[in-house]
Amino acid sequence: MLPSLSSCNPHLLLAQSLNFGLILSTAFMLWKGLSLVSNSPSPIVVVLSGSMEPAFWRGDLLVLWNRDMGNWAGTGAVVVYNVVGKSIPIVHRIMRRHATGGAKPKISLLTKGDNNPADDVELYANGQFYLDREMEVIGSVIGYVPYVGYITILLSEYPMLKTAMLGLMGLVVVMQRE
Amino acid sequence: MHSTLVRIQNLFGFFTSVTFAVGLLVAASSMFLQKEMGDVKVNVRNVEVVKGYQNQYYTSRSTEQAFIRFDLEADLEPLFHWNTKQIFAYLTASYPGRKYEFNDAIIWDIIIPSKEKSKLKLRNRRAKYIINDVTNRFREQNATLTFGWNIQPHVGALTWNEKGAGSFSFPPLKTKNN
Numbered sequence: 001m002l003p004s005l006s007s008c009n010p011h012l013l014l015a016q017s018l019n020f021g022l023i024l025s026t027a028f029m030l031w032k033g034l035s036l037v038s039n040s041p042s043p044i045v046v047v048l049s050g051s052m053e054p055a056f057w058r059g060d061l062l063v064l065w066n067r068d069m070g071n072w073a074g075t076g077a078v079v080v081y082n083v084v085g086k087s088i089p090i091v092h093r094i095m096r097r098h099a100t101g102g103a104k105p106k107i108s109l110l111t112k113g114d115n116n117p118a119d120d121v122e123l124y125a126n127g128q129f130y131l132d133r134e135m136e137v138i139g140s141v142i143g144y145v146p147y148v149g150y151i152t153i154l155l156s157e158y159p160m161l162k163t164a165m166l167g168l169m170g171l172v173v174v175m176q177r178e
Numbered sequence: 179m180h181s182t183l184v185r186i187q188n189l190f191g192f193f194t195s196v197t198f199a200v201g202l203l204v205a206a207s208s209m210f211l212q213k214e215m216g217d218v219k220v221n222v223r224n225v226e227v228v229k230g231y232q233n234q235y236y237t238s239r240s241t242e243q244a245f246i247r248f249d250l251e252a253d254l255e256p257l258f259h260w261n262t263k264q265i266f267a268y269l270t271a272s273y274p275g276r277k278y279e280f281n282d283a284i285i286w287d288i289i290i291p292s293k294e295k296s297k298l299k300l301r302n303r304r305a306k307y308i309i310n311d312v313t314n315r316f317r318e319q320n321a322t323l324t325f326g327w328n329i330q331p332h333v334g335a336l337t338w339n340e341k342g343a344g345s346f347s348f349p350p351l352k353t354k355n356n
């Protein structure tokens with residue numbers, strides 16, 4: 001499918017770059033569409049730590065939902081959160097939930113990893129004891145696919161692999177021309 | 179060379195489509211294999227509210243803390259089928275409050291990894307988690323207990339469900355004198 005760029009036919013080149021752009025924008029639109037439907041900035045995440053074992057392992061793929069429906073929002077639900085000022089998303093279970101009344105309630109959550117002995121207060125910011133549901137939680141886990149995300153962990157942990165993969169792709173392109 | 183590459187590509191493509199289709203079928207089968215769970219019996223034996231320090235959080239705040247002892251009987255065997263990896267079961271205490279009107283706190287939980295361990299029978303068990311509230315005041319409130327469970331699949335959607343499990347009241351503060 002990959003063309004040899006050295007053929008230098010401007011028509012072909014333009015058509016091919018258009019095709020490439022179409023693929024990229026389709027992927028981007030799908031991701032953003034999913035984001036809108038689930039109301040989550042990141043509707044699909046890869047598990048990075050073992051703190052929810054044996055439920056989730058490193059490299060498993062999780063599907064998130066960020067609208068308060070059904071039982072995905074209360075205690076026992078599994079949420080992905082991003083503490084303000086820290087950039088690593090964490091997947092843990094809600095242990096306590098305190099909500100005010102009213103149309104726009106303030107909801108405070110305490111979380112814990114199934115595989116951790118203590119709750120998450122130490123993972124929060126200094127002096128923070130509860131998560132802010134609105135500000136810090138990016139979604140509840142509703143779907144699970146094992147292993148699929150492991151390739152992204154491999155690629156980010158072994159930069160050599162990325163180079164090797166790119167090299168292999170280039171090699172394939174060159175070889176296919178003959 | 180060309181044909182070998184195309185063959186490898188086709189083989190890999192076929193492998194991924196078959197894996198994806200099988201995964202989808204297994205995930206869909208969960209909907210039809212779901213069975214109803216029997217009754218859950220919970221009996222609260224003893225509740226104490228004391229004031230003390232939480233040395234776990236490195237603060238000098240003295241907070242209200244509740245200690246609970248209970249019996250529990252539940253049979254989760256009907257919930258296990260071929261796409262059940264594990265069940266996370268938990269007992270939640272819910273109570274009202276002044277600033278935060280809705281409070282839920284998990285007081286005990288368990289990971290059930292297999293059918294063989296799905297019959298729960300607890301006698302005079304101490305709650306796994308001490309309740310300490312976001313407002314630090316919950317004594318003399320009436321609380322309801324809910325037994326909840328989260329079915330985690332090998333692949334597919336996570337499901338949650340719950341059953342009412344009785345109620346109790348937090349007693350007045352227990353002081354060292356009485």
